[in-house]
Amino acid sequence: MSVTPVLDLRGVGKSFGPVQVLHDVALSAYAGEVTALVGDNGAGKSTLVKCLGGVWPMDRGEYLFEGRPVRVGSPREAAELGIEIVHQDLALCENLDIVQNMFLGREWRNGLVLDEAAMEELAIRALTGLSVRTIKSVRQPVSGLSGGQRQSVAIARAMLWDAKVVVLDEPTAALGVAQTQQVLEVVRRLADKGRAVVLISHNMNDVFAVADRICALYLGRTVAQVKASEVTYSQVVELITSGRMDGLDGSGAVAGRNGTGRLREAGRG
Ligand SMILES: Nc1ncnc2c1ncn2[C@@H]1O[C@H](COP(=O)(O)OP(=O)(O)OP(=O)(O)O)[C@@H](O)[C@H]1O
Numbered sequence: 006m007s008v009t010p011v012l013d014l015r016g017v018g019k020s021f022g023p024v025q026v027l028h029d030v031a032l033s034a035y036a037g038e039v040t041a042l043v044g045d046n047g048a049g050k051s052t053l054v055k056c057l058g059g060v061w062p063m064d065r066g067e068y069l070f071e072g073r074p075v076r077v078g079s080p081r082e083a084a085e086l087g088i089e090i091v092h093q094d095l096a097l098c099e100n101l102d103i104v105q106n107m108f109l110g111r112e113w114r115n116g117l118v119l120d121e122a123a124m125e126e127l128a129i130r131a132l133t134g135l136s137v138r139t140i141k142s143v144r145q146p147v148s149g150l151s152g153g154q155r156q157s158v159a160i161a162r163a164m165l166w167d168a169k170v171v172v173l174d175e176p177t178a179a180l181g182v183a184q185t186q187q188v189l190e191v192v193r194r195l196a197d198k199g200r201a202v203v204l205i206s207h208n209m210n211d212v213f214a215v216a217d218r219i220c221a222l223y224l225g226r227t228v229a230q231v232k233a234s235e236v237t238y239s240q241v242v243e244l245i246t247s248g249r250m251d252g253l254d255g256s257g258a259v260a261g262r263n264g265t266g267r268l269r270e271a272g273r274g
Pocket residue numbers: 021024026044045046047048049050051052053
């Protein structure tokens with residue numbers, strides 16, 4: 006397991022006019038792991054993701070990618086680094102087929118014509134690589150797919166571009182039980198293939214089903230970065246709702262301020 010996080014944000018601050026939304030946020034994501042980003046409504050998860058995706062500039066803070074400081078000034082720059090964000094709306098075009106959606110705006114050409122065969126093969130490879138078995142044909146329009154299948158297509162699209170970091174915004178929010186299970190399996194496989202996955206979720210069952218680490222935000226501050234195996238369901242709920250957690254064992258099981266403005270992180274390794 007890599008020790009240097011692929012993505013490492015520290016001391017992030019962001020205001021909109023007079024309203025400070027992010028105060029002191031840290032988020033680390035490691036290759037081969039799922040890091041759940043949790044927090045109540047308005048905690049700042051989307052704002053943080055927009056900052057890391059280059060949609061909005063951070064007012065302050067450090068942005069390290071593979072251990073090096075970087076400046077991410079636009080979504081294009083984030084994509085060039087290898088950061089793919091799968092937004093809740095998925096940005097899929099209903100009337101286009103799966104291959105067309107997966108290559109939308111980044112089509113492969115063979116001279117002047119589109120290289121349909123190569124794109125189709127890569128789309129199939131990306132889906133089978135994530136063991137997405139419920140999709141019968143990559144030439145069917147997205148309009149005919151279920152919510153879970155759409156999520157799988159959007160996640161496979163990130164695989165296709167060899168992303169190093171994939172951020173998933175509530176991928177199971179609109180799904181039933183069986184489809185949630187399928188999508189979580191895809192999320193896990195994405196990490197197992199070496200990606201650093203950041204999963205925004207309100208659903209603790211999902212978090213504990215797939216996450217290796219949990220980063221909890223409370224009112225625009227990171228209140229914990231912990232290994233999922235070191236906390237209980239109710240402790241995470243407590244972090245989300247109060248920004249604190251009982252049962253600190255003094256061993257640093259929960260990250261806290263260490264007087265430097267940085268978060269110390271528990272159980273790294
Ligand atoms: N463009 C903006 N201008 C002003 N305030 C904003 C803007 N975007 C977000 N906010 C405020 O920032 C705070 C954090 O919002 P954000 O959407 O990041 O939270 P969240 O954790 O993603 O919440 P949710 O789970 O409800 O999506 C909220 O109080 C929100 O009103």
